[in-house]
Amino acid sequence: MSDITPRNKTIQSFRDLDVYSLARGGAGKVFLLTRTFPREERFSLVDQVRRSSRAVAAMIAEAWARRRYEAAFINKLNEAQGEAMETQSWLDQALDCGYITPDQHHTHDAVFQQLGGKLQRMIEKSSSFCS
Structure with a gap:
């Protein structure tokens, strides 16, 4: 779990997970990035990329709440992984439209x-998170 959460740290909440902090920070950065997008994208690309980026952290929190049942835990982490990849697809669209630079x-x-890699490792080590 060393790449998922700090060593020697007891996990008492989803907020203690490094993957949750990374997801929350990523969503915040997407929010700031999309503030510069054209007004006509407000109800399409902006809403979509913000929603998917925010959903990653929410799904991690929900997975944590469902860890009593390993299959439910894995399912929510899988959904979080899907939202992370959806965000990547929306970022591709933003690049293709010239709203963001390649950098x-x-x-x-x-x-x-x-995030996708960390979530995959959590899925692979799900038994260590579930009771």
């Missing part, structure tokens, strides 16, 4: 790529 795309995409 901005790389920076933000890397966060959600890292």
Whole structure:
């Protein structure tokens, strides 16, 4: 669990998980990034990328609440992984439309790529999280 949460730290809440902190920070960065998008994208691309980026942290929190049942825990982590990848797809669209630079795309995409990897490791080690 060392790449998922700090060593020697007792996990008492989903807020203690590094993956949750990373997801929350990533959503915040997406929010700031999308503030510069054209007004006509407000109810389409902006809403979609903000929703999917925020959903990652929410799904992690929900997975934590459902860890009594390993299958439910894994299912929610899988959904979080899907939301992270959806965010990457919306970032691709923003790049293709010229709303973000390749450097901005790389920076933000890397966060959600890292989240996907961390979530996969949590899925693979699900028994260590579940009672």
